[in-house]
Amino acid sequence: MITMKAVRIHDFGGPEVLSLDAVPLPQPHDDEVTLKVYAASVNPVDYKVREGSSGADLPVTLGRDVSGVVELCGTRAHTLKKGDPLYAMLGNDRGGNAEYVVVKATEAAAKPQRLSHAEAAAVPLAGLTAWQGLFDHGGLKSGQRVLIHGGAGGVGHLAVQFAKAAGAFVATTVSAQDFDFVRALGADQAVDYKNQRFEEVVEDVDLVFDLVAGETQDRSWDVLKPGGTLVSTLSEPSAEKARLHRARGVSYLTKPNAAQLAEISRLIDAGKVRPFVQAIYPLEEVARAEEQLEKQHTRGKIVLQVAA
Numbered sequence: 001m002i003t004m005k006a007v008r009i010h011d012f013g014g015p016e017v018l019s020l021d022a023v024p025l026p027q028p029h030d031d032e033v034t035l036k037v038y039a040a041s042v043n044p045v046d047y048k049v050r051e052g053s054s055g056a057d058l059p060v061t062l063g064r065d066v067s068g069v070v071e072l073c074g075t076r077a078h079t080l081k082k083g084d085p086l087y088a089m090l091g092n093d094r095g096g097n098a099e100y101v102v103v104k105a106t107e108a109a110a111k112p113q114r115l116s117h118a119e120a121a122a123v124p125l126a127g128l129t130a131w132q133g134l135f136d137h138g139g140l141k142s143g144q145r146v147l148i149h150g151g152a153g154g155v156g157h158l159a160v161q162f163a164k165a166a167g168a169f170v171a172t173t174v175s176a177q178d179f180d181f182v183r184a185l186g187a188d189q190a191v192d193y194k195n196q197r198f199e200e201v202v203e204d205v206d207l208v209f210d211l212v213a214g215e216t217q218d219r220s221w222d223v224l225k226p227g228g229t230l231v232s233t234l235s236e237p238s239a240e241k242a243r244l245h246r247a248r249g250v251s252y253l254t255k256p257n258a259a260q261l262a263e264i265s266r267l268i269d270a271g272k273v274r275p276f277v278q279a280i281y282p283l284e285e286v287a288r289a290e291e292q293l294e295k296q297h298t299r300g301k302i303v304l305q306v307a308a
């Protein structure tokens with residue numbers, strides 16, 4: 001049996017439960033391909049699953065983002081061939097913190113040509129979260145005003161760029177140290193969330209994109225226009241407060257989407273969007289990568305290099 005290395009957990013817990021295991025090389029079926037993974041990235045969902053929030057069946061391989069090249073093709077994967085560079089957000093039935101992973105046709109798009117594998121791996125989950133939150137659930141249009149909470153993080157820094165590319169006015173809450181960073185991404189207004197109440201300086205927005213929840217979400221109703229929308233990646237907005245403010249509240253789970261990922265590739269290759277990678281760790285140091293994401297201030301994304 002041919003084996004490969006994969007980062008799995010056999011128990012829920014802290015970074016110490018991450019285990020580099022030898023597992024069978026996965027085989028593709030139908031229109032699937034097996035990708036040789038060059039890079040993966042870490043997302044908050046990885047440490048949340050590791051800590052047991054989803055109650056996943058164990059053992060489980062972590063990691064939802066990959067960038068790599070096609071190694072094996074399923075019998076109906078006619079449009080792809082060995083060596084094609086792809087990037088993908090995986091469904092939650094597989095993990096990308098591994099040397100190889102099976103990718104479905106509905107999850108993958110051509111890797112943006114301008115990006116290295118490490119940069120490309122930073123994009124899929126965070127990018128699709130930003131895209132689906134702003135456009136599918138938030139209905140953001142050119143000329144509208146959006147407030148993005150957490151604009152310097154993995155999802156936020158891509159959301160700022162997508163909203164700007166779509167022609168919106170972009171306000172965002174960040175730490176003061178990230179002011180220059182989000183301004184360079186195109187934000188029109190940056191608010192230091194630790195020292196200023198955003199509702200005192202931001203008003204009349206069509207959309208609040210909430211990546212923070214809690215009291216940040218509660219205070220956000222005040223900045224919305226009547227008829228505006230509050231979209232959260234974290235908690236269901238109160239229906240009562242939505243009614244009171246004549247607004248709409250939505251929460252959602254991001255889904256893999258090959259067509260949207262292809263659209264994101266086009267924006268990247270047109271030079272309108274670029275992911276920011278703060279740190280790259282080898283796969284073996286996944287525990288450090290997850291700890292950094294969970295405990296320390298992260299700007300943009302943290303990536304795992306799997307192959308050179």
Ligand SMILES: NC(=O)c1ccc[n+]([C@@H]2O[C@H](COP(=O)([O-])OP(=O)(O)OC[C@H]3O[C@@H](n4cnc5c(N)ncnc54)[C@H](OP(=O)(O)O)[C@@H]3O)[C@@H](O)[C@H]2O)c1
Nearest residue numbers: 044129150152153154155173175193211233252253254297
């Ligand atoms: N529903 C879904 O399917 C889905 C998908 C993706 C992500 N999510 C969730 O969405 C959240 C964001 O994800 P991410 O990948 O962007 O996380 P991340 O990379 O860890 O970024 C979080 C950002 O939030 C900022 N922040 C923290 N408290 C804040 C506050 N009170 N006001 C404004 N900004 C604040 C942090 O800035 P500082 O470090 O300066 O505090 C950091 O830049 C996570 O909780 C994640 O689990 C959900």
